């Protein structure tokens with residue numbers, strides 16, 4: 001990869017030199033979940049703001065294209081407002097006079113199965129595409145309703161994105177890659193839109209997933225998919241080991257934790273998991289810093305540069321174990337009141353801590369907080385929503401900051417987790 | 422109007438002559454109702470097929486723009502399939518190298534109120550617009566849901582249409598026209614998207630509808646609106662007389678009967694009611710022949726040429742009064758069976774009659790039929806749906822051909838209608 005790092009620092013500024021002319025620059029992102037909480041008075045615009053940041057990064061880095069790994073939308077039937085915002089942003093950033101210097105080599109009617117006019121958008125003479133977007137669908141924006149149409153089909157029919165990776169025959173999967181060339185770099189991009197995990201897992205085990213390699217050994221083979229990767233149940237995920245070893249890089253969508261720096265599997269495949277660009281749950285994985293990736297591919301080498309997202313709200317997750325009323329040191333006569341005071345103090349600390357995560361004026365200022373509070377006795381319980389509301393105006397999610405559980409439940413869960421490991 | 426007819430026959434073929442250079446050619450259509458019955462196995466594609474015919478007529482006639490009078494969509498939240506089909510067709514016909522030779526003179530931020538980037542589509546350097554579309558919304562595609570967004574906003578955000586005529590202040594209506602110029606012809610296009618009829622009627626009566634005339638007397642003033650025109654209730658419609666007399670032409674959407682040849686009101690305003698391009702009910706008004714209009718405007722003269730739609734299914738409506746079992750001539754012992762035979766024969770005749778309305782290979786072959794059957798005695802009743810099903814494969818709507826009513830009800834209704842006149 002030293003080769004690429006060189007181009008990055010030394011040569012990228014010189015336009016037209018042979019190295020940058022051979023380097024594919026791809027902006028990689030997944031799970032943008034447009035429209036998530038769009039009706040929320042505080043968080044309503046979050047997904048659109050961050051999508052705009054992603055498109056700005058693509059522009060700034062002059063990428064050859066954007067690759068999205070599914071769940072661009074939070075709902076398969078988004079509101080008209082949500083679709084409108086998405087189209088507006090795509091139109092604003094993806095149309096321009098910037099020339100597109102990637103050559104499309106494969107059969108477009110096979111790559112863009114769901115489109116009645118299967119043509120890659122930047123070859124349409126009526127559209128001035130500056131940055132092509134390629135996207136698979138996820139489980140949130142999969143085909144739905146009459147004639148099983150995805151909202152990505154809606155976008156694709158305008159020519160603002162290229163929707164690929166659709167596959168409907170669940171007895172046998174055949175993936176014909178999009179073949180792209182820039183200078184001496186040849187990319188085979190295998191897309192597989194979301195399929196029910198259990199079904200796809202079985203197809204992998206039964207060797208019924210066929211990735212059709214193009215002729216020649218000089219291709220950079222990259223797979224993008226949108227599936228469970230973490231073991232959530234015995235057969236309900238795709239193990240890393242299922243990925244065929246000729247794959248040079250995998251972009252794994254669906255998992256919201258950012259693990260964008262590629263991990264190497266036992267069969268030596270590199271897997272990058274960009275993670276979501278918005279927290280759609282208050283789970284710990286979502287509190288990791290959010291990044292998208294600038295992927296540079298030169299011939300068969302690559303480097304993935306994480307780009308931290310600056311518009312994303314800080315999200316802090318923490319826990320508080322209340323004092324045990326049975327312990328010797330306990331000396332409150334009003335256990336509930338004592339608990340409330342402890343909780344309020346903790347939340348105030350978290351709000352302070354969130355300030356240290358401030359990335360600048362583009363960031364939404366109010367943080368997301370999740371405090372898990374564990375009590376020993378029923379007397380320590382309190383109205384969690386009311387206490388949360390006390391922090392209205394200082395926190396983005398006052399109505400669900402606190403999660404109240406008994407300490408016994410925590411211990412049980414811990415043991416259970418240990419068993420699973 | 423003789424002037425225009427001349428240009429039509431003699432000069433239109435000579436490109437660039439002064440007369441055709443001054444003549445605005447506008448394709449006018451309303452109430453296309455995309456997605457109506459889209460799940461129906463027989464009629465599902467009807468609205469899309471006819472929309473394509475309309476766009477083909479626009480192309481063939483090399484119009485300067487298309488003007489739509491609302492209800493482009495049947496539902497305010499159309500299925501992804503429906504939006505996709507619409508976008509595909511707009512992209513196919515409205516993008517091209519054909520130059521647009523109309524100049525936009527008014528303030529776009531005032532004309533395109535609902536768009537964050539208010540720009541007429543053909544001035545966007547990134548889109549190759551050949552035929553601009555201008556549309557108001559109707560009551561079927563009005564703003565809805567989160568942030569009150571119309572599906573027309575979705576289309577407009579792609580740049581495939583120009584959505585105008587939105588007005589939200591219901592205490593006072595102010596219409597600032599789109600000002601367009603082609604050669605010596607200056608068009609002031611006043612758009613008013615659908616407003617609740619009762620409310621708008623009151624605003625007209627209270628002189629709170631202000632149409633802002635541009636400076637100068639050389640404008641052709643044209644209003645497009647989408648309201649009840651027929652008296653459906655005391656205050657539930659806009660009377661023709663409400664239209665200010667400086668208006669040269671009104672395009673009236675919402676009413677589905679085709680009355681496209683302009684009618685002159687008592688205050689000498691000409692009103693053209695194009696009617697729907699698909700029958701959304703089996704009422705007699707929908708059985709009139711369906712047309713769109715080719716409107717030619719030269720300076721302050723105009724001509725509206727009806728263009729019959731050839732893809733629309735034939736729709737025949739008729740009635741059958743069964744024989745009265747009490748009459749002397751009646752001699753059946755099985756009144757229900759006798760009725761069924763009479764009805765079947767009548768429907769067979771209608772099917773034959775429909776064949777004479779065949780316009781050519783682009784027309785959907787199976788006709789829509791509505792037969793109103795009136796009986797005298799309960800004994801004459803039969804299962805209307807089952808008889809309809811007998812014509813499956815020969816009729817587009819076998820499940821609702823027949824409407825069964827007692828003859829007494831018919832007489833009552835007739836008297837009632839007379840009273841209303």
Ligand SMILES: [Mn+2]
Nearest residue numbers: 031071254276
């Ligand atoms: Mn997701």
Ligand SMILES: [Mn+2]
Nearest residue numbers: 071138139254
């Ligand atoms: Mn997902």
Ligand SMILES: [Mn+2]
Nearest residue numbers: 452492675697
């Ligand atoms: Mn209508």
Ligand SMILES: [Mn+2]
Nearest residue numbers: 492559560675
């Ligand atoms: Mn209407």
